[in-house]
Amino acid sequence: MALSSTSQAAIILSIFLVPILSYLYLQRYTRKSSGGPIPPPTQITKLLIYPIKSCHGISVPSARLLPTGLDLDRQWMWVTYPDYKFLTIRNLSKMTLIRPAYDAERDVLTVTAPAPDSVDEKLHFEIPAHPSKDWLAKNTEVVPATVWGTTTPAHCFSTKLTGPFNEFFGQEVRLVYKPPVSDEPRPLVGNGAKDVLGRDASVCFADLMPVLVGCENSLAELNARLKKAEDLSIEIRRFRPNILVKGHEPWDEDRWKSVRLTGSSKRSPINLDVVARCARCQVPNVDTETGEKHKRQPWDTLMKYRRVDPGITFKPCFGMLCVPQGNGGEVNVGEMLEVTATTKNHVYIKGM
Numbered sequence: 001m002a003l004s005s006t007s008q009a010a011i012i013l014s015i016f017l018v019p020i021l022s023y024l025y026l027q028r029y030t031r032k033s034s035g036g037p038i039p040p041p042t043q044i045t046k047l048l049i050y051p052i053k054s055c056h057g058i059s060v061p062s063a064r065l066l067p068t069g070l071d072l073d074r075q076w077m078w079v080t081y082p083d084y085k086f087l088t089i090r091n092l093s094k095m096t097l098i099r100p101a102y103d104a105e106r107d108v109l110t111v112t113a114p115a116p117d118s119v120d121e122k123l124h125f126e127i128p129a130h131p132s133k134d135w136l137a138k139n140t141e142v143v144p145a146t147v148w149g150t151t152t153p154a155h156c157f158s159t160k161l162t163g164p165f166n167e168f169f170g171q172e173v174r175l176v177y178k179p180p181v182s183d184e185p186r187p188l189v190g191n192g193a194k195d196v197l198g199r200d201a202s203v204c205f206a207d208l209m210p211v212l213v214g215c216e217n218s219l220a221e222l223n224a225r226l227k228k229a230e231d232l233s234i235e236i237r238r239f240r241p242n243i244l245v246k247g248h249e250p251w252d253e254d255r256w257k258s259v260r261l262t263g264s265s266k267r268s269p270i271n272l273d274v275v276a277r278c279a280r281c282q283v284p285n286v287d288t289e290t291g292e293k294h295k296r297q298p299w300d301t302l303m304k305y306r307r308v309d310p311g312i313t314f315k316p317c318f319g320m321l322c323v324p325q326g327n328g329g330e331v332n333v334g335e336m337l338e339v340t341a342t343t344k345n346h347v348y349i350k351g352m
């Protein structure tokens with residue numbers, strides 16, 4: 001009995017195509033499913049703010065979380081002159097010796113740095129921490145500032161204030177400011193781009209995302225390896241997280257998909273999307289107290305076992321990059337971070 005070509009096609013289809021399609025469908029379905037059980041809530045042990053990009057951080061008991069990140073975090077940045085290109089620890093490791101301090105009573109940011117060629121002399125200036133539009137119009141000039149691939153309008157301070165820092169940098173520099181709420185926000189790219197995240201979100205001068213969450217347990221695991229390798233132990237500040245939590249099993253944060261900050265009865269919980277793992281460069285090799293860069297660590301150790309993201313296999317990961325939902329609120333040390341969803345699908349999207 002000869003089969004018509006239509007029946008032959010139908011048989012071939014059911015024998016080969018149906019199983020293949022079901023397999024692909026199932027694979028896709030499991031890929032979409034969760035990244036395993038939700039771990040228990042974990043406590044926030046530190047809140048860290050780095051007012052000037054790449055300069056020293058300050059540890060605070062509480063901070064206001066804005067859509068762009070913790071208030072005062074990376075709202076200032078040093079740039080080259082006359083082209084206003086961002087300057088970071090990658091360019092000059094001693095930038096971490098520049099110390100901003102926040103005086104809450106006067107709402108002022110005080111910035112100090114060791115004066116070149118002097119033991120006890122310090123460079124110093126003060127600026128309002130929350131300048132009004134009027135103050136900015138009178139005291140700054142709007143310039144196009146570039147961070148990685150994006151150029152964004154920023155307020156540039158007078159050299160009457162920052163002039164002595166040219167000598168510290170060994171080149172002509174300017175300090176620029178971007179308010180957390182602005183008419184021309186700096187949109188997120190990569191995993192935070194609108195077509196990926198599903199909404200508009202922005203950040204001041206952080207490399208990528210508004211918030212970096214780090215886990216103490218993962219740092220402890222890394223430090224155990226560093227101790228063995230080079231009798232070295234490093235501080236969390238090198239990784240520049242904003243929210244530090246105790247954590248779970250080391251590196252379990254790799255699968256967080258969303259988290260919620262709870263604990264204060266005064267405000268409703270704050271939800272954050274965990275958009276990507278943080279792929280690292282060699283900035284963590286710089287000792288934030290001395291400004292000196294270690295030739296190998298922790299980079300070499302991290303490269304051995306933390307190249308865990310399929311989107312950026314040539315860089316090691318530490319910490320999770322987050323974007324707050326809604327308008328945020330006040331966050332306090334001692335509050336809890338709850339993981340609300342997990343995923344197996346994190347893939348870093350290069351955006352810079």
Ligand SMILES: *[C@@H]1O[C@H](CO)[C@@H](O)[C@H](O)[C@H]1NC(C)=O
Binds near residue numbers: 080085088090091
């Ligand atoms: C500073 O470092 C960044 C990152 O490595 C680089 O893109 C930039 O060109 C450097 N800028 C200067 C002025 O050296």
